[in-house]
Amino acid sequence: PLLLDRRDAWMEVTLNRPERLNALDATLHGELAAALDMAAADDCRAVLITGAGRGFCAGQDLAARAFGDQPPDLGASLEAHYNPLIRRIRALRKPVICAVNGVAAGAGASIALACDIVLAARSAKFIQSFARIGLVPDSGGTFFLPRLIGDARARALMLLAEPLPAETAAEWGLIWKVVDDAALMDTARTMAAHLATQPTQGLALMKDAFDASPGNSLDDQLDLERDLQRAAGRTPDYREGVSAFMEKRPARFTGQ
Ligand code: LHQ
Structure with a gap:
C-alpha cells in the first residue's frame, strides 16, 4: 500500500490505498515506518509525501478496527503506530514536503501538519474528523494546530469537525501554499529537487x-x-x- 520512488537526490513516498482514501492500517503503517527509516539512513536529501488517487489520507482505517467484547485500546494503537510515525517525520535530518493532493482527515491531517512544508491542491480539504466519531485529535494535532493558527481557530475546527478548504488553510497559515490541482506534483517535485541541492x-x-x-x-x-x-x-x-x-x-x- 506504499509506493517508494527514489529520485535523483530525494525520495517520493506515496500512500497508495486510493479506494480507502489512503486510510492507514497496520500494513501501511509498517511500510511507512520502513520507508522513513530508509530515508533517514539513505543519502537522499529531501522527502516528499503524497497520496494516490483523490484523497491524501483519511486517517485511521475505521474498517480495520474490529469491536470485540472489550473496548479497544486506542492508546496502544497510538503508541505502536501513530506517535512513532510523527516522531519519525519530525526527527528526519532532511526536509519533508507534504503534497496534500486531496482530503486530509483525522490523523491524515496531523501527518501533513507534522511535515516541514505543506503544499495543497486547491481542491483539497483538511478535516479534524475526530469529533465525528467521538475521539480526540491525535498524532500531534493538538500540538500543531493551535501553534499554527491560534487557539480560537484550532478549537473550533476540532470541536466542530468542519472541513477547511485548502485556500482558507493557506490564508490562516496552516500550510505553506495552495497550488492548482494539475500543478501540485510538479511544484512539489521541483521543491524537493531544489531542497536536495541545499545545505x-x-x-x-x-x-x-x-x-x-x-x-x-x-x-x-x-x-x-x-x-x-x-x-x-x-x-x-x-x-x-x-x-x-x-x-x-x-x-x-x-x-x-
Ligand atoms: C474509509 C475511510 C477510513 C476506512 C474513507 N477508513 N475507509 C488513531 C488511533 C486509533 C484509532 C482511531 O483513530 C486514530 C486517528 C484517526 O485518524 S481517527 C479519524 C479517522 N478518520 C475519519 O474519521 C475519516 C473518515 N472518512 C470520512 O469522513 C470521509 O471519507 C472523508 C470526509 C475523508 C471523505 O469523504 P468523501 O469524499 O465523501 O469520500 P467517502 O466517504 O465516500 O470515502 C470513499 C471511500 O473511502 C469509502 O468507501 P466506499 O467503499 O464506500 O467507496 C469510504 O468508506 C472509504 N473511507 N475514509 N478512515
Missing part, C-alpha cells in the same frame, strides 16, 4: 530550532541558536556557501 545539515539544524521553540524561553532559544549556529559554522556547506557568494557563483552544496 542539508543546516536545514536539519533549523528543524531543531523550530522544534524546540514552543517550549523555550527567549533566553533558552538564544542559547540553542548559539549552539546550532556553532554546529552549522563547522559544516563544509557553510564554507562552500560563503566561497560561492564571494566568488559570485552558485553554491555546490554536498549536504555535509
